[in-house]
Amino acid sequence: MKILRALKAFSTALAALAISAVSAAAVEAVATTWLNVRSGPGGGFGVVTTLAPNTVVNVSECQDNGWCYVEHAGPSGWVSSTYLAAPAASGGGASADPNCKLSLTLGPSGPTLSLVCGDGSVTVPLPGTPPPPPPPPPVGDQACFYQDPNYGGQEFCYGTGTLNSLNATFNNKISSVKLFGAARARLCDNTNLGGPCFAVTSDTALLTAAINDKASSLAVHTGIWLDVVPLPLPPVLPLLPVTHSTGAIDLHQTFSANLDNGSIGSAGADIWYQAVTAAEKYITPRNGAQLALGDGSNRGYAGCRVASFSGAQISLNSIPVGTYVCVKTSEGRTSQFRLNGYVGTTMKLGYTTWTN
Known part of the structure; x- marks a missing residue:
């Protein structure tokens, strides 16, 4: 009966959260500690801001490695979901069991809500969230x-x-x-x-x-x-590369960005957000820089260093949100940026450039 009463009291909060999830394609969460927000999904990306404990954010995307893209009143970016929790329940009424609490789980198949009571729990998937995929079959020889x-x-x-x-x-x-x-x-x-x-x-x-x-x-x-x-023993891989510059860039339409220092519109720009028409737009290399789209995956320093670069422009139709692009900058450094999303026609990028 405690579980049933708790579920009834929980339904109002769930309905409100469901409306938010459908309309904004995001889930609210709060930071449980001082939490670094980074320009990409991993600890190797640069810090763009820091969240104070209890800061409320909207979670719009999570990856298999447990990193989630959050939006808030400040620079948006990636945080570790280990340090996120569900917001405290609001509103009056104390009919729910005080031992029950709302738990937010962020996984690769999407966020899920759980009502945890005592030693048991009732899990309620968010509206529009597909059920988690079955576990993969065991890998043989x-x-x-x-x-x-x-x-x-x-x-x-x-x-x-x-x-x-x-x-x-x-x-x-x-x-x-x-x-x-x-x-x-x-x-x-x-x-x-x-x-x-x-x-x-x-x-x-x-x-x-x-x-x-x-x-x-x-x-x-x-x-x-x-x-x-x-085969001989594999060679000793080099030490991790040194980051030269990293951060977030808001690249407005027709503007250029310098990936050697993160500045906008400088003389040494590497990429240009070129708009031929409202429907025909490109990322165009500048000042001798080169691009390598590949399969659009996160190749990091090792993968981008050996990528096949070209001076050709890349159509934005080939770069959906979440795509990574390797860059050889105008100063010869290896770089990579990720298209995190758009605000109007402005592209939101997260980039890292390494010292070769």
């Missing part, structure tokens, strides 16, 4: 192959068996390998497992130069494969 170092870029996974030739997407383009279960991999320079072949017996963030970006066929197996030249 397989290997996953990646185009970029550190398991970045496009990937494919393969169970035990032989691929006598790789397609154009991965032929001579594999740079890192992850193994699952008891799987081992054999990478060969030529088709049909011909030419020099090398064994991968553990996760390898960067293949040796003898086979990096050179494999044309492969096999995935368990146990020992005789007559295979073992």
Whole structure:
């Protein structure tokens, strides 16, 4: 009966929150401590502001790593959901069990509300939130192959068996390998497992130069494969890059931004928000800077450093909200920005530029 009374008292608060979620596509939450707001979804991005305890924010997006994009009366950005909680219940009435409380859970499938009473809980999904996906099936013996170092870029996974030739997407383009279960991999320079072949017996963030970006066929197996030249130990990866400049940029239509220092309209600008017509708009490199869209994922320093750059402009139709773009700045530094959203025609960007 306590749970039923608590649910009845909870319905009014839930209805109000549901209206807010539908109309604003966001969920209210409060900071539980002094909380840094960063320009991107991770601790490696720069701090744009700090929230005081009990500051109310709107959560509009959450990623699998537990970082959420929040909006408030100040610079918006990304915070760790560990330090967010549901706002305190408001309004009169004490019919609910005092041992019951509202709990906000922020997960990769979207926010959910829980009414927690004593040792049990009743979970109520927000309106419009799809049910969480079923857990993935257990991974068996397989290997996953990646185009970029550190398991970045496009990937494919393969169970035990032989691929006598790789397609154009991965032929001579594999740079890192992850193994699952008891799987081992054999990478060969030529088709049909011909030419020099090398064994991968553990996760390898960067293949040796003898086979990096050179494999044309492969096999995935368990146990020992005789007559295979073992790969040398993976090289020691360099220390984490040093951040040269990072922050948030509000880039107005027809304005330019300098990603070496975060300024707007300076002589050394790297990107230009070009508007040809109301429907035809571009990000255009300036002053010798170059762009690399790739698959729009977060490639960080390691991925952007080896990206395929071009001086061509990129249509905004190819950059939905949440897309990352690598940049080689006019001063030769490696940089990356994320399109966080729009306010009118103004783009809200979060960027980081590293010291090469």
